[in-house]
Amino acid sequence: MIVEKPMGRLRGASHAGAAVAWSAVGRIAVALFLGALLAIARGPAWADEADPPQAREASFKVFPNQVFTTDKPGQLGLYIEGEDWHLLLDMPGFQGYAGALGRAEFFMPGRFFFLRNPASGTTASMFAERVPGADREKSCREWYASPPEKARDATARLVGERGTVGKVVEVERHGKRLQVFESEDRKFGPSKAIFWRPWYRGYCFDLHFNVTSPAAEEEVLRIFDSLTYVAGKPTGVDIGRVFGFAGRTLMRLSVPIDWRYQYRPGPPGPFGGAELLPSLEAIPSFLVFPLGTRKPGDQQSLSDIVDEYRRSSEARMRLVSPVREVCSTGTCVYFFDLQYGRSDARDSRAYEYQRRGWAEFGGMVMGLSLLYREDSKSVAERITDAFSRAQVVDVVASNRALAGIVGAPDSPAGGPNRVFATGKAGQLGLRIEGENWHLLLDLPGFDNEARPPDGGGALLKVSNRSTGATVTVAGRRIEGVDTAESCRRYGMDMIDRTRQAVAREQGQQDGAMAVSAFEANGKELYLVELSSKKPGSDYPVKLMHWFPYHRGFCFSFLFTSPSPEAEKEVLRVLDSATFVDQEPQR
Numbered sequence: 001m002i003v004e005k006p007m008g009r010l011r012g013a014s015h016a017g018a019a020v021a022w023s024a025v026g027r028i029a030v031a032l033f034l035g036a037l038l039a040i041a042r043g044p045a046w047a048d049e050a051d052p053p054q055a056r057e058a059s060f061k062v063f064p065n066q067v068f069t070t071d072k073p074g075q076l077g078l079y080i081e082g083e084d085w086h087l088l089l090d091m092p093g094f095q096g097y098a099g100a101l102g103r104a105e106f107f108m109p110g111r112f113f114f115l116r117n118p119a120s121g122t123t124a125s126m127f128a129e130r131v132p133g134a135d136r137e138k139s140c141r142e143w144y145a146s147p148p149e150k151a152r153d154a155t156a157r158l159v160g161e162r163g164t165v166g167k168v169v170e171v172e173r174h175g176k177r178l179q180v181f182e183s184e185d186r187k188f189g190p191s192k193a194i195f196w197r198p199w200y201r202g203y204c205f206d207l208h209f210n211v212t213s214p215a216a217e218e219e220v221l222r223i224f225d226s227l228t229y230v231a232g233k234p235t236g237v238d239i240g241r242v243f244g245f246a247g248r249t250l251m252r253l254s255v256p257i258d259w260r261y262q263y264r265p266g267p268p269g270p271f272g273g274a275e276l277l278p279s280l281e282a283i284p285s286f287l288v289f290p291l292g293t294r295k296p297g298d299q300q301s302l303s304d305i306v307d308e309y310r311r312s313s314e315a316r317m318r319l320v321s322p323v324r325e326v327c328s329t330g331t332c333v334y335f336f337d338l339q340y341g342r343s344d345a346r347d348s349r350a351y352e353y354q355r356r357g358w359a360e361f362g363g364m365v366m367g368l369s370l371l372y373r374e375d376s377k378s379v380a381e382r383i384t385d386a387f388s389r390a391q392v393v394d395v396v397a398s399n400r401a402l403a404g405i406v407g408a409p410d411s412p413a414g415g416p417n418r419v420f421a422t423g424k425a426g427q428l429g430l431r432i433e434g435e436n437w438h439l440l441l442d443l444p445g446f447d448n449e450a451r452p453p454d455g456g457g458a459l460l461k462v463s464n465r466s467t468g469a470t471v472t473v474a475g476r477r478i479e480g481v482d483t484a485e486s487c488r489r490y491g492m493d494m495i496d497r498t499r500q501a502v503a504r505e506q507g508q509q510d511g512a513m514a515v516s517a518f519e520a521n522g523k524e525l526y527l528v529e530l531s532s533k534k535p536g537s538d539y540p541v542k543l544m545h546w547f548p549y550h551r552g553f554c555f556s557f558l559f560t561s562p563s564p565e566a567e568k569e570v571l572r573v574l575d576s577a578t579f580v581d582q583e584p585q586r
Contacts, residue, residue, distance in 0.1 A: 063109040065128055068237040068257075075226075078112050079234050079257075080128060085201065086234045090226035093117045094124060114481075120216040123482065124223075127206040127489075140197035140204035141177065147206070147485060148179045148195050150524065154484030154549065155183050155193070162186045174221050194220055200229050210482075233257070238386075243274040249290040249364065252391040264289075268367055278379060286370030286383055288390070293363050302360045306334040313338070320353065328388045333359040333368065335384060340371060355380055361392035419460055420584060427576075429584050430459045432475060437551060438584045439473075442576035445569075446471065469566035471573055472558040475550075484547065487554035491547040492526065521575040523548075542567060550579045 064081040074092025094115040112126040131143050148168045156165040163185040171178050179195040189212060196207045209220045239257040244250050255276060264275035264287055273289030307323045318339035326333045335357030357368035368387050372380040420429045426444025431437075446462035446469075463470040481487060495515060516527050528543040544567075546557040557577070559570035 063240075063242050065110060065112050066239045067113055068234065068239055070237075076113070077234055077237060078126070078128075079239070080203065083201075084231070084233055086230050086232070087200075088226070088228045088230060089223065091115065091117075091124070091223055093119055094122075117216075117219070120219060121212050122216045122219060123210045124220075125206075125208050125486070128203050129206075130202050131204045134199055134202060134204050137177065137197065137199045140199045140206075141179070143204050144195070144197050144206055147208075148181065148193070150488070151193055151208075151483060151485035152181045153524070154488075155181070155191075158484065158549070159183055159185045174225055176224055192217060196224055198227065241274075243288070245272070245274075245290045250393040251288065251290075251366065253288060254386055254389060268369060273367075273369075278383075286368065288387065289367050289369075290392075291358070291365045291367050294360070294365065302358060302365065303332070303334045306336070306358050310336050326384050326388045328385070331359055331361060331388050331390075333357045333384055333388045335368065353377075353380075355384070357384060357387065359387060359390070361390070364392050366390070366392055422584075428460070428462075430473065430475075431584060432459075432553070435551070435553075436583050437579060437581045439475075439550075439555075440576070440578045440580060441471070441473070441573060443471065443573060464566070464569065467566040467569055468560075468562040469569045470558075470560040471570060472560075473555065475553045475555040477552050478554050481549070481554055482552070484549040487547045487549045487556075488524075490554060491545060491556055495526065495528065495545060520571055523574060525574075544570060544574075546574065546577075548577075548579075551581075 066079045066081065068077040068079065069075070070077050070088065072090070074090055074094075076089050076091055078087040078089060080086075094117045110127045110129050112128060114123070114125045116123045131139065134140055134143060152165060152168050159165055163183065165183040166181050168179055168181045171180055176196060176198075179197075180192055182190065182192045184190050192211050194209045194211065194217070196205075198205050198207075207224070209223075211217045211220055234257060237257050238254045240252045240254045241261060242250060242252050243261075251274070253274075253276075256278070260277040262275050262277070264273050266272040266289065268287065268289055268291075273287040275287050278286075303323065303325065310319065310323055313319065319336060320339055321337040323334055323336050325335075335355055337353050337355050340351055340354040351371040352373050353371065355368070355370050355372065359366050359368070366387075368384070370380055370383060418431050418433065420431070421427075422429050422440065424442075426446075427440060427442050430439040430441070441460075443462055445464050445466065447465065458472075458474045460473045461470065478487075478490065481490070492515070518525055518527060523546055526545045526547075528545070529540045542561045544559040544561065546555075546559075548555045548557075557574070559574065561567040561570050
């Protein structure tokens with residue numbers, strides 16, 4: 001067993017239960033809201049499995065759209081899990097999340113990448129999804145008919161009176177039918193958005209590029225020309241597998257595409273681990289598992305903790321190495337090997353050594369355990385190196401650290417996100433520390449909660465006791481996102497996934513909570529109607545979402561209305577939302 005006394009400094013993971021009754025509608029609403037901010041701590045928000053969220057076991061999620069690199073410089077390979085074909089795309093000079101996806105990307109299963117070319121300033125994103133009935137490229141253009149128009153409208157709102165935005169038009173370039181619109185901004189210069197929606201074997205692909213020069217546009221056309229469909233599953237490449245543990249911890253580990261995987265109940269680790277099986281001959285399997293978070297104020301380094309554990313093991317085990325380390329991108333794996341058994345050439349299941357390792361990812365400690373023989377030591381080294389390059393999200397802990405501590409309106413609290421009174425009756429200002437702009441909301445009759453919901457980027461949660469209306473606001477800087485359309489994609493993807501999860505928990509059909517889009521006060525909103533109703537009322541609980549973008553930040557507004565009066569009230573609040581491009585007056 002790996003977890004012994006020195007590991008006692010780690011706090012174990014917890015798991016939140018689900019809510020299904022009207023008394024918990026507020027919590028369900030907040031879950032939907034946090035999902036839109038890519039910060040849901042509950043299992044169903046990121047796992048499609050039908051297992052109940054209370055199960056104390058790992059829920060494995062392998063995101064279908066995977067990116068890998070090839071031997072050709074600048075070429076990306078794109079693979080959809082389970083298919084017998086893949087794509088190749090030449091994108092030299094682009095940087096970003098391909099092959100090393102950021103934290104937010106754990107929650108975007110439909111996305112291949114979001115990239116940027118620093119030299120040209122071009123940004124690129126690509127999604128893929130199987131579309132029922134799609135049998136040609138025209139089907140995909142029809143399926144994605146609204147995003148270019150919505151992107152155009154969002155750009156027009158962003159540009160405002162600083163410039164002009166043209167209409168979305170269809171053009172043909174290099175034999176491809178594209179949708180484009182141009183904009184001219186006196187502050188940021190000219191820009192052109194380019195959309196291409198190819199089709200292949202039941203899948204629609206959504207490629208979106210933003211360029212700022214004719215040369216950059218030609219670069220995009222060359223990228224489009226390079227798109228190649230290749231028969232067969234890719235071989236000899238590493239794919240980033242995503243594993244989830246007990247609804248709390250997510251881990252992306254890059255391993256060869258042909259390695260198998262399965263859940264292994266604990267111990268070690270409080271919630272078991274992900275067992276990967278490279279081959280039955282070289283290494284039978286290896287485990288990666290969460291151990292918990294470091295306790296606040298613990299000054300002892302992880303390497304010292306591992307060394308202490310090693311010394312405590314000397315009396316019981318035959319050690320064959322001191323504590324060693326393998327480091328990459330700021331993360332180090334501390335490990336040692338011990339004698340496990342005797343080598344027997346006649347028995348392929350006989351292994352000589354066991355490796356035990358630990359690595360810390362932003363306060364979250366993960367463990368590694370594997371068996372190997374002398375002739376498979378190179379595989380053990382490769383696994384250890386891959387472990388040092390893993391990405392881990394302790395969803396609950398990281399969200400708590402990011403959440404703003406909001407005090408009463410007349411007494412702003414410390415922390416990155418602040419709420420303040422403006423002097424106008426019922427009006428609150430919201431600002432993010434370090435930014436030279438702020439947000440204003442008219443909220444007469446609303447009571448500010450002492451703390452916002454425990455989610456990344458949370459700014460405010462207020463409620464009106466007389467009508468039952470609630471308003472929840474969050475904002476986060478998301479690297480690479482620079483349009484309202486991008487914010488909408490983040491938000492809508494999680495709303496849909498969480499809506500399905502809530503439906504499962506309530507034993508309802510998914511269609512009972514359909515999402516619909518509508519416009520109110522010139523803003524694009526999304527409505528989710530819950531089947532739950534407030535006692536004594538025939539009015540369905542409505543959740544209205546708005547996903548604006550402002551100066552590098554994606555915002556998510558959640559309005560909960562259990563009555564017609566509450567709905568009118570939240571629309572008034574929505575109409576009052578104003579971004580002010582200057583620091584608030586002291």
